[in-house]
Amino acid sequence: MTVTASAPGKLIILGEHAVVYGKPAIALAIDRRIKCTLSKASETTVNGRPFEDDKHPYLKHMLLSSPHPVRIETESGIPPGSGLGSSAALSASFLKALGKLKGDEMDGERLAKEAFSVEYTVQGGASPLDTSASAHGNGVALNAPEDAGEFLWEISMNGRRWSVRDIKIPEMTLVVGYTGLHAATGPLVEKVRKYRDKNTFAADIVNEIGCVTLEGMDALRKNDLVRLGKLMTHDHKLLSILGVSCNELNKLVDASLRHSYGAKLTGAGGGGSMMALTDDPDKVCEAIALHGGKPFVVRTGVPGAKYE
Ligand code: PMV
16 A cells, blocks of 8 residues: 655744744745655665665654554655745655554644654754644644634643644735755754743743734734735844844845835744745845845645645
8 A cells, every 4th residue: 555645834924933932823834745655665765765763853753653664755845944844744744644554544633733743852842833734734823812713723742832723814925035045943943942041131022023923913814914014024023133034034035125015034044934925926036036045936725734
């Protein structure tokens, strides 16, 4: 038996980093996916090569729940370390396919919880934002007020608790600018943790990101893209103060702003990608390319983890 499943990457519209501390956040699944094809085998292989523990930390962890070796084929439309949720998409697509292979199919809630547990273990600290967006698709809001959208599930880890809601997203055009710089999420989360633990000023910034995100949920509900854009740009400034932006990201954000409602880094930062909300995607793509980034327009409103 061979099973193929795919899962989407995501963009964080508002709230990254602060969400690790239980603040609200909004993520959208995007039309960039990872596909995993699995079959039972006599030896575990990844894309035709013998499996190596240290090369595949996420797979290593997930394979613990497999009763037999697995032949794994992956296809990815999401650059690793790009801030677009490649590890969550890998975990969600792999676990979805493995469940079926074992005769134990997973619904969205179980998938989101198990994929989050993998991220948390491998990264050493994370929120369930990426994994919930990848499992559910469309848009998800964490720790949002009740009227923000339909309740999906609640996830707890080490004394923290996040509620996850489905959130309706108005039509909008988003352009991503990839810096080409690979930045691992774990060390950036750790950097913010240390800063916040030592410094009440940094803790205030985390709280302010939470307030900006709540306002953004209201702007989304009212389809007020002008206000949402301003909040995104403000969020970028707050993330820069926390130390998770970099020159390359700032350059791309700055260049996009001339033709956008707003722009910000998306994901962990330190490289990876930025995003701009715009009515003029051609101009934004041009500006990003001119400043050394790799631009692409993304489509939202896509399904979560599914069999192919
Ligand atoms: O860069 P990504 O796709 O791993 O997103 C990280 C988002 C953080 O808020 C920084 C961490 C998290 O797990 O929520």
